[in-house]
Amino acid sequence: MRASPARRLNKLDWLHAGMAWCQRGIMLILLVPLFACGLPQVRESDKPPSMALRVEEVADTQLGQTMRPLKAAHPGESGIMPLLDAYSAFAARMLLTHSAQKTLDVQYYIWRNDNTGILFLEALRKAAERGVRVRLLLDDNGISGREMDARLAALNKHPNIEVRLFNPFPFRTFKPLGFLTDFSRLNRRMHNKSFTADNMVTIIGGRNVGDEYFGATDGILFADLDVMAIGAVVDDTSQDFDRYWASASAYPLSVLIPAPSDEELQALSAAADKAEKTVTGQGYLKALKESQFIHDFIKGQHAFDWSKVELISDSPDKITGEAKKDELMVFNLARILRNPKESVDLVSPYFVPTQTGVDGFSALARKGINIRILTNALESTDVAAVHAGYAKWRKPLLQAGIRLYEMRSQVAGSGMAKYLGALGSSGSSLHAKTFTIDRSRVFIGSFNFDPRSAQLNTELGFMIESPGLAQQMEQAFKADVPESAYEVRLDENNRLYWLSYQDGVEQRYSVDPGTTLMQRFFVRILSIMPIDWLL
Structure with missing residues (x-):
């Protein structure tokens, strides 16, 4: 039987598509040697040394005068203030940028070229105009596009601003090509996040810089957690920034990106004006002006929780x-987690325990330690492969007596969502990284309990000796998690099921809630692949 014209056309389409992919593959193979020349050499003159200012050098600043009596009243301790919602997290950073008089040290994994990202860059530029020294250290995997490169280059041209890119990609047009020739290096990233003003106040936590982290989007919002700190730990944070800033992996932006035109810095200001005038920008800035955090901070009504912080x-x-x-x-985390007395409550968006983690948590559970873990449900995760790395360990964890919770995507009105900053979004994905031990110690930082954080990426966090803060987290697990998350359990036949409670009504699911058959099949396939070390 002769094939129909449509059938013949379909075959020709497949043939042409196959030839096109072959051509692309051949071109890629031919281009690989061009991308194998590596990173440029850095001369001493390209990377002038600089250090955080000593406490006495910033004592006369506005922040120094405000914080000095507080520090004197609590020698050796640090004051901690959780930033419990996305607006406060943005407002605090912007307030510190406006208040700084001598230095701003800023370190991030991701910096988006969106409304909040542009507004922050413009705020840093304005600080530099006031004479503030700005050091901006960004992981190169977390910035993308020629436009962002141009904006950073324009900032770097300012005499009071220096930008360095950590573990950079040598070729800017299509950076992922670098993985073909230098995967082992480029697969390791700087995941740290810190924001320090005048070596007097710092902010650390899980948030990157972008609309989805600060509630400036109508789409998916990351539920996250930061803390603002003053006191002894601020100097420790500045010293940690210094060693990253001076490390061999921190490259001056000037050796990677061509010098910008004179118009680029003006273009940044124009972009900031445009961001403020957009519908999202207008509504967001209005919300910031009405933020209770701003009013309380200005009036000096914020109380810090003073404690030992490591x-x-x-x-x-x-x-x-x-x-x-x-x-x-x-x-150090293994040392801290080795001997809890009563309980461990852990929140991690990308929880991949591996056999080692399962064995460790199971050993604690056998000692009578109450362990509760909150991570993303499949419906709310933004990385399905990571969920696959977690899903295969659910049964062993549950069999050991560990309680598992998976955060739902639609939880904007719940208490836990408010605690972690998921306000006003159409959906949310857990992004906070924190754990509590014995209702007395709290860790907050960038560390995910996964092989990538343990073995590949660099991370940063605070271990806080604060019963008050720990009890807030314990209360969130007790009262709010059941309204925000599915609880995963095993039935009498050792099969998984999920329970949710909405308005006091219990619902039971026999498969991952809110997912399709294709999603579950995809995760199942990934879970049997040997990729945990990449997750």
């Missing part, structure tokens, strides 16, 4: 694989 971070040498065991964050 900064824990990876050595930047982790990127090159040269860090010693005791210089790794996971080494």
Whole structure:
């Protein structure tokens, strides 16, 4: 039988498509040698040394005068203030940028070229115009596009601003090509987040810089958690920034990106004006002006929780694989988690425990330690592959007596969502990284309980000795998690099921709620693949 014209056309389409892909593959293979020349050499003159200012050098600043009596009243301690919603998190950073008089040290994994990202860049430029020294250290995997490169280059041209890119990609047009020739290096990233003003106040936590982290979008919002700190731990944070800033993996932007035109800095200001005038920008800035956080902070009505705070971070040498065991964050976290007395409550958006983690948590559970874990449900995660790395460990964890919760995507009105900053969005994805031990100690930072955070990326966080803050988290688990998340359980036949409680009504699901058969099939396939080390 002769094929129909449509049938013949379909075959020709497939043939043409196949030939096109072959051509692309051949071109890619031919281009690989061009991308194998590596990073440019950095001369001493390209990377002038700089350090955080000493406390006495910033004592006369506005922030210094405000914080000095507080620090004097609490020697050796640090004051902690949780930033419990997205608006407060943005407002606090903007307030510090406007208040700084001498230095701003800013370190992030992701910086979006969107409304909040542009507004922050413009705020840094204005600070530099006032004479503030700005050091901006960004992981190069977390910025994208020629437009963002041009804006950073324009900032870097300012005499009071220096931008460095951590573990950079040498070729800017299509950066992922770098993975073809230097995967082992580029697969390791700087995941740290810190924002420090005048070496007097710092903010650390899980948030990157972008609309989805600060409630400036109508789409998916990341439910996250930051803390603002003053006191002893601020100097520790500044010293940690200094070692990353000076590390061999921090490249001056000027050796990677061509010098900008004179118009680029003006273009940044124009982009900021446009961001403010957009519908999202107008509504967001209005909400910020009405933020209770701003009013309370200005009136001095915010009370800090004073306690012992330990900064824990990876050595930047982790990127090159040269860090010693005791210089790794996971080494210190293992020490902290080794001997809880009563309970561990853990929140991690990308929880991939591996066999080692399952064995460790199971051993604690056998000692009678009450362990509760909150992570993303499949319907709310933004990385399905990571969920696959977690899903295969659910049964062993539950069999050990550990309670598992998976955050739903539509939880904007719940208490836990408000606690973690998920306000006003059409959906949310958990992004906070925190755990509580014995209702007395709290960790808040960038560390996910997954192989990537443990072995590949650098991380930063605070271990806070604060019963008050720990009890807030414990109360959130007790009262709000059941309204915000599915509880995962095992039935009498050792099969998983999910329970949710909405307005006091219990619902039961036999498969991952809110997902399709194709999503579940995809996760199932990924879960049997040996990719945990990448997650």
